[in-house]
Amino acid sequence: MLRFLTAGESHGPALVAVVEGLPSGLPLTAGYIDRQLKRRQGGYGRGARMKIECDHVKFLSGVRGGMTLGSPLTLYIENKDWSNWSQVMSPDPEARVEEKVITRPRPGHADLTGALKYRHKDIRNVLERSSARETAARVAVGSTARRLLEELGIEITGQVLQIGGINADTGQSDPEELKKILASSQVLCADPGAERQMIEKIDQARQNGDTLGGVFEVRVHGVPAGLGSHVHWDRKIDAGLAAALMSIQSVKGVEVGMGFSGAALPGSLLQDEIFYQKDRGFYRETNRAGGIEGGMTNGEVIILRAAVKPIPTLYQPLQSVDLLDKTISRAAVERADVCAVPAACVIGEAVVAWEIARACLEKFPGDSLAELKENWSCYRTYLRQV
Numbered sequence: 001m002l003r004f005l006t007a008g009e010s011h012g013p014a015l016v017a018v019v020e021g022l023p024s025g026l027p028l029t030a031g032y033i034d035r036q037l038k039r040r041q042g043g044y045g046r047g048a049r050m051k052i053e054c055d056h057v058k059f060l061s062g063v064r065g066g067m068t069l070g071s072p073l074t075l076y077i078e079n080k081d082w083s084n085w086s087q088v089m090s091p092d093p094e095a096r097v098e099e100k101v102i103t104r105p106r107p108g109h110a111d112l113t114g115a116l117k118y119r120h121k122d123i124r125n126v127l128e129r130s131s132a133r134e135t136a137a138r139v140a141v142g143s144t145a146r147r148l149l150e151e152l153g154i155e156i157t158g159q160v161l162q163i164g165g166i167n168a169d170t171g172q173s174d175p176e177e178l179k180k181i182l183a184s185s186q187v188l189c190a191d192p193g194a195e196r197q198m199i200e201k202i203d204q205a206r207q208n209g210d211t212l213g214g215v216f217e218v219r220v221h222g223v224p225a226g227l228g229s230h231v232h233w234d235r236k237i238d239a240g241l242a243a244a245l246m247s248i249q250s251v252k253g254v255e256v257g258m259g260f261s262g263a264a265l266p267g268s269l270l271q272d273e274i275f276y277q278k279d280r281g282f283y284r285e286t287n288r289a290g291g292i293e294g295g296m297t298n299g300e301v302i303i304l305r306a307a308v309k310p311i312p313t314l315y316q317p318l319q320s321v322d323l324l325d326k327t328i329s330r331a332a333v334e335r336a337d338v339c340a341v342p343a344a345c346v347i348g349e350a351v352v353a354w355e356i357a358r359a360c361l362e363k364f365p366g367d368s369l370a371e372l373k374e375n376w377s378c379y380r381t382y383l384r385q386v
């Protein structure tokens with residue numbers, strides 16, 4: 001069984017993750033994971049924190065000579081900003097220096113409910129962990145899954161579809177070009193015209209002390225039919241993927257295939273008709289289902305979209321109520337991003353990679369990569385010949 005845990009505060013010394021269940025013999029380097037971490041840090045609209053951090057993973061266990069051992073991996077990512085916070089964040093009561101407590105919760109963040117639920121007087125005790133800084137650890141974890149999937153010929157791509165109401169024109173759909181653009185951390189989407197408008201909109205929001213959200217899409221290519229299951233709710237792969245995407249800070253909606261727009265169509269226009277060819281097996285000529293039917297992959301490309309709400313911290317803060325004296329006041333301002341949709345897209349790819357790898361290892365158990373590949377190719381042959 002593939003599983004992971006992450007730990008770490010945003011301004012603590014580091015983020016760590018323990019990954020268990022990866023097969024042995026998987027080629028994996030820190031450099032491979034670092035490329036994904038770099039992509040997560042990019043995208044127009046990020047704040048000053050991303051100039052401080054330069055995320056790099058260290059393996060504390062589980063990898064030897066560029067190969068997984070089959071034992072738990074411990075991934076470690078240093079927070080460079082820690083040096084500016086070491087006294088405020090110190091676990092040692094003697095060494096800790098008190099800062100002014102944060103008492104004016106930001107609408108849209110975890111501040112108010114986190115403080116009520118955990119009985120904190122200082123909102124910093126909530127925001128340190130609710131912060132999307134944690135997603136650096138999840139991208140590192142997801143990258144180990146992405147590496148595994150590459151060995152099986154499965155590829156994950158992501159694309160920003162909309163920012164602040166401006167749609168990306170995906171007319172320029174050469175996948176190689178798209179991959180190059182997405183790999184360069186500066187760029188938002190495939191169409192330079194749309195991208196310019198998005199950048200202007202982000203600049204405008206920044207000037208107004210406002211923030212923006214948007215929509216991103218993740219696709220999974222090369223998945224066979226039969227991952228997930230129809231037999232029980234928590235084995236349905238669409239449920240797991242939706243939960244994974246919804247768990248990303250600020251994601252407020254997820255759709256599979258045509259999703260919400262499909263709800264307006266008659267069944268005759270929505271369902272994907274079934275075809276068969278010898279040596280190819282069963283296939284579809286349309287993919288409105290987004291590659292998933294009955295909680296199982298159906299062999300077509302998986303298409304998932306996620307709606308990202310605007311960043312809660314506003315430099316022109318909204319009304320709030322002080323936790324201490326209950327006076328009406330403006331919400332606290334922590335240094336913040338204006339827009340993080342491109343970063344959310346990279347995180348989306350990572351969490352999707354994880355869920356797909358989990359489903360693969362469930363269907364094709366293997367303690368070593370070689371064993372996994374044997375089971376995998378046997379099943380693929382069966383699907384072609386059935």
Ligand SMILES: Cc1cc2nc3c(=O)[nH]c(=O)nc-3n(C[C@H](O)[C@H](O)[C@H](O)COP(=O)(O)O)c2cc1C
Pocket residue numbers: 047108109110130131132135248249250251309311312313335336337338340343344347
């Ligand atoms: C990559 C990324 C960066 C984010 N940066 C900020 C930020 O700088 N300031 C902020 O208030 N929220 C930021 N958020 C959003 C908050 O973390 C999120 O809204 C908050 O944790 C509340 O969770 P919810 O929006 O899922 O309800 C970011 C989210 C992501 C995915």
Ligand SMILES: C=C(O[C@@H]1CC(C(=O)O)=C[C@@H](OP(=O)(O)O)[C@H]1O)C(=O)O
Pocket residue numbers: 010047048049050053130131132133134136249334335336337
């Ligand atoms: C640190 C990251 O994002 C952070 C997410 C975040 C939040 O509230 O979610 C608030 C900001 O934190 P800070 O106040 O330290 O600048 C972002 O920078 C990151 O993505 O690595």
